[in-house]
Amino acid sequence: MRSRDDGSTENVRPGEKDEVTRGPTTPPDLPAPQLARVILTIALLGYLSVTIINLAGVDHSAFSLTASLTGMLLIFLLQLRHSSPRARRAPTWQKSVTLGAQALLTYLPIAAFQSQWGAMAGFLAGSLLLLLPGRRAWFAYGAVGISMLIPPIVDRLPLREAFYLCQSTLLTGLVVYGLSRMAELVRALHDTRVELTRMAVTQERLRFARDLHDLLGYSLSAITLKSELIHRLVPTHPRRAMDEISEVLAISRQSLADVRTVASGLRGLSLEQELGSAQSLLSAADVRVRATIRLGKISQQVDTVLAAVLREAITNLLRHSRACVCDIEAVQEGGLVRLSVSNDGVDPAYRDSSPHSGSGLGNLETRLRAVSGRLSVARGADGTFQLTAEAPAHLIRGVPDVDDDIYARGSAA
Structure with a gap:
């Protein structure tokens, strides 16, 4: 397996791994x-x-x-x-x-x-x-x-x-x-080779930061939410609190595994699994979920990107709104997959100006461009927010990813 900069993985044939790691080498007869x-x-x-x-x-x-x-x-x-x-x-x-x-x-x-x-x-x-x-x-x-x-x-x-x-x-x-x-x-x-190496290091740092944001932002938000729920349940519903503690432990273990996979560069996500996790998490936060799901077979790369989009949308919902209702739509029509997440409870005047407000939407736009997709957001005056991501269900094989090419060439230097 090897990872792409958008977080997806793909199989590597025997003998191909070393070639990817080394990247193109300078011809041995080229003088210094x-x-x-x-x-x-x-x-x-x-x-x-x-x-x-x-x-x-x-x-x-x-x-x-x-x-x-x-x-x-x-x-x-x-x-x-x-x-x-x-x-x-x-x-x-x-x-x-x-x-x-x-x-x-x-x-x-x-x-x-x-x-x-x-x-x-x-x-x-x-x-x-x-x-x-x-x-x-x-x-x-x-x-x-x-x-x-x-x-x-x-x-x-x-x-x-x-x-x-x-x-x-x-x-x-x-x-x-x-x-x-x-x-x-x-x-x-x-x-030029030195500059490509620097670019490769920069690209890898951006990938690592992007993956950490997408993975841990969601997991830590879920842990915080469930911990607050447990705090309320312990005096009156101790058995349900124990069940929530088990879920927190599972999320914590998954977060630890996610950190390890980000460090190794091997990570894949499933949109369908994320849809189930999102509904469970939103229900625990007392947010009513209305889901419409019609998905067929999706390439692994697109599946990972859309799953990351859903994670970021749910993380933002929990951090920046007091939503009561969330509509999730994931449909596949005519070779195109559209994911839409909309919710109420958003303050129209809200703008997060803190220095650590994150760059989640920017990360998602970068990921979607890598799979020929696009991202759009819409804010309503009535306190609604809608995030929509579209991408082709299947990518054309043989089209290289620019970031992967830079990383492969620079990692050898």
Whole structure:
């Protein structure tokens, strides 16, 4: 068995329980946010090593080599900045300054190192894709790639060298762009999973509070009412008082069982059983009950929700009215189940403004929405109150409950 957020239960096939408990898991080959950032850094260092190897193959002075290493270090730091999500949220003037600095560090050394420095242009191409908007980014990216045709031609190298440098620049730009975006998306996915976990915890807290309200509110009201009745009966009708004490003990035991089932998440209610309990309780409170019941087969989920509606209606009747008559109607017509509870003895001006007045009707609306139902209330000037709940007798199989899906995904985290 497993529970749904509306309180109903359903069978779980062997082997399915663990899947529900764990929820969807992250694919094992998806890197952690820190690992994705490390992969990006290693890739950038790898491209820097290509330029270092190119420069090492040609004789240069100590000053030029020092200047080239300093330039590569500055480009590396600028690229790390451009690859971070903060860079894309930076003001336009900051983007212009850092992109301009990277462009100068990319193109000025070409005058001294010619084609050996050309590999650094791939970083600039990737930064332009990351920081510029839309078409401007792709236009600038292509312009950087085409510009790398010039150094090999000036050095009178074969055309294949010019094509290779252009192609490698464009490819490096795509790799830098893709790895930077991957690191950002992995971080976003991680943050989303954390948020889903928080939502799942919140949903479970709401379910627990809702179930406690629906179960214990009714049971404690019944215990209070019957205890007051026993207090009146003890002097004059001790035998009947003993019978009422037995009922109080039964209700207390049931309340304890209800608390345990709420904690374990497994609980189901029956509308027909609740109808019988409600009539017995109202009769003990000297409320005349007129019941009309025409029910057929109802799905367990709808049965539980409507039983919870009836419990809340009776609890409110006992707490907020001095009813003499209560009409209960539970009928099933044309695939729709309608539950109506109306009573007199309500003060039309009554409004419970206490901080602990409860949220029973709000809970019921949430439950009924989960089964495609609706709840309506009507107050009459003559002190009458009517609560009506409607829901389909049978739910379409295979339609997932949103709360259940969030809970299943979050419980694994």
